[in-house]
Amino acid sequence: MDQKIAHIDKLSGKILVFGGVYSNLQALEALKQIAEKEHIAPGNCICTGDIVGYCAQPEETVQLFKLWGAKSIVGNVEIQLREHAEDCGCEFQEGSRCDGFSQLWYPFAQSKLSENSLDFLKTLPNNLHFKFAKKKVTVLHGSYFNVSEFIFKSTLWTVKQSNFEATKADVIIAGHCGLPFHDLEGGKTWLNPGVIGMPPNDGSPNVWYAILDDSKENFNFEHKTLNYNYKLTSKLMQNGILPQEYARTIITGIWDNTEILPPFETGLQGFGIQL
Template identity: 60%
Template sequence: MEKSIKNIGLLKGKVLVFGGVYSNLQALEAIKNLAFADGIFPENIICTGDIVAYCAQPKECIELIKNWGIHCIAGNVELNLVNDIDDCGCNFEDGSRCDIFSRQWYPYLKSQVSDDDVNWLSTIPEFISFTYADKNVAVIHGSYFNTSEFIFKSTDWETKEQNFKALNADVILAGHCGLPFADSLKDKVWLNPGVIGMPANDGTPRVWYAILDDSDGFNFEICALDYDYKTTANLMVGKTLPQTYKETLETGIWDNWEILPEQEKGLQGKSIKV
């Protein structure tokens, strides 16, 4: 069944791309300040979904995104909130650590957002397309076929190619997996800017985003972002949230490797070079 894709037309100039806010208001404020300092306007800013999740301030993050007026797609968390489903939709194996943690943070999230918040989330498209530097660009969360699908750099190209064909895209901007990377073959580019709500398992508290630049064709840079992670971590104390995620904010190390392919498992604690 063909899915609905919102086309936002032609974009020019620098474009800021980020995702996985995960209810981390301090990181969201930092990326907004960066955009303002760089002169990047809301119409050139794209969020790849999961505005809300693990951290303590989901309602505040929804309000900031809504008032900022940027482009945003729905991640699996938003889709499940809108559909009033009682889990985050990541399809974790029953009894796994990720499954156990989601049973803590997802009910907390549902308790913090209002009907008005959920109604606004229901207006967010699942996919976006636009033209940039003479290329067809598509924005997805996990994959076109499954919003919760984890696609990493090591994921086989055939899986990625199916998405390019389905979306008629030259460039795909994706989210969900939590790690920044770029992968390309011939004239196709799969770009995941990483997330701003949690570190990228590299042993530092920094988070990640990307900048597209059309000043000389299609170019991009994946960048690290420093922010006030100590406040984010402290706000999780005393709440029904996984405290191991608080520790990840501080150490930059993921608690477990359940979702990671072997190649990505070997990168834990190593400096990210993009």
């Protein structure tokens, strides 16, 4: 498989992992402050991709990310943007509401990004490998085989297992699906820290990330919620161009639709995150 893969020999201490900034500058600012408060170096802050997305400040978000010095892999959105593709590559069903919304926010993001930001996106690898707490860790977006594949807590373990076999990882940190979860089996850990750009359909405006630590040389992780200035994010999205349904989701914490979700995750809408 032709992929650009970044290798880091070893990381230690606390690691902040997150996904889907989605052009949400206010959430990124708040998360950067958390990292600084926790004394987590930029090199130990890792994004699972989709720095750009649904919200109103794509250029400002990429520039802050670049200034921060955190690490990221590419999501499907970065791949499409840097290749000047016509759509976001999310593999939404044609004619669906998500597909229709993407025809609004994706061209908006394209129109706002500078060449400097696009050049930065071109530097991002497809996957990231490192050793941490005696574990081999791989960071990917959707799956190793398909950057746009949605993998959830309810996704069969056999699907996840094939990713472990391909990457030879003990831990996979993934993004794309928008929901935080972890799944453990046979000494392997699939961890999705969630996204910070959009709430996870749980009825709260707060967003999610995770912190890893190697205390006592063990692999430990904790899911965390992030409170930020979501009212400003929503207000900025009400610009007559972006989907107002997404601006509303920023406030309510409820998705406009559950088209991408399996039955189990659909049934949890508005009932909080079940970890």
